[in-house]
Amino acid sequence: MYALVKNNLVTKLFTYPKGFELNNIQYSSDIFSKWSTAEKNAIGIYEIVFDNSNKKDEKWYINTNQSYAFADGTVTASYGTATAKAYADTTWSQDDEDAGDLPSDKSVGDIKTRGLKYNLIQTIKQQASGLLAPTDWYVVKASEVSDYSVPTNIATYRASVRTKSNEMETAITNASDTPALETLYTYTTDSDGVQSRPLGKLPTLES
Numbered sequence: 001m002y003a004l005v006k007n008n009l010v011t012k013l014f015t016y017p018k019g020f021e022l023n024n025i026q027y028s029s030d031i032f033s034k035w036s037t038a039e040k041n042a043i044g045i046y047e048i049v050f051d052n053s054n055k056k057d058e059k060w061y062i063n064t065n066q067s068y069a070f071a072d073g074t075v076t077a078s079y080g081t082a083t084a085k086a087y088a089d090t091t092w093s094q095d096d097e098d099a100g101d102l103p104s105d106k107s108v109g110d111i112k113t114r115g116l117k118y119n120l121i122q123t124i125k126q127q128a129s130g131l132l133a134p135t136d137w138y139v140v141k142a143s144e145v146s147d148y149s150v151p152t153n154i155a156t157y158r159a160s161v162r163t164k165s166n167e168m169e170t171a172i173t174n175a176s177d178t179p180a181l182e183t184l185y186t187y188t189t190d191s192d193g194v195q196s197r198p199l200g201k202l203p204t205l206e207s
C-alpha cells in the first residue's frame with residue numbers, strides 16, 4: 001500500500017497499484033513494481049509502514065480508523081486509542097426520556113443494550129445445552145421407563161457440564177471490567193506446551 005505525499009501531507013492512498021496523474025504527467029501502475037524506492041519517493045510516492053501497536057482484539061475493543069502521517073521520510077498508518085466495549089448492560093435513562101429518545105415500548109430502567117457479560121454468558125449456556133442435548137434421551141427414558149436409570153457415567157458427565165457452566169458464568173459475572181473479561185479468555189502456554197485459559201472449558205463426554 002502506498003501514499004502520495006505533497007507538502008509533507010498525505011494526500012492520496014493507493015490500496016493497489018493503479019495509474020494516476022500528477023503535475024499533469026500520467027503515470028502507469030508499473031511504477032509501483034518497476035521503479036526503485038528512491039525513484040518513487042522522488043515524485044512523492046511512499047510505501048506505507050503499518051503501526052498496529054494500538055490495535056486491539058475487536059472482540060473486546062472498538063478500534064479507531066487508521067490515520068496516516070508523514071515524518072522523516074516515512075508514511076505511517078496508525079491507530080488511536082481503542083475503546084473497550086461495554087462489559088455491562090446499559091439501560092434507558094431519564095435523560096433519554098427527557099430528550100425524547102425513549103422508545104414507546106420502553107420504560108426508564110429497561111435494558112437499552114446488552115453488554116459483553118450478558119452475551120458471553122448466553123454463549124456458555126448455549127454451549128452447555130449443546131453438550132447435554134445428545135444425552136437428553138437417557139433422562140427422558142429414565143422418566144418414562146420405571147426399571148431404567150441413567151448410567152452413572154452419563155449422570156456424572158451431565159452434572160459436570162452444569163457445574164463447570166455455572167463456574168464459568170460466575171467468573172464472567174465477577175469480572176470487574178472488559179480487560180478482566182479478556183484475560184479470562186486469553187490462552188497461555190505452560191512449560192509443557194499445554195494451552196489453557198483462566199475461564200477453563202466445558203467438559204466433553206470423552207474426557
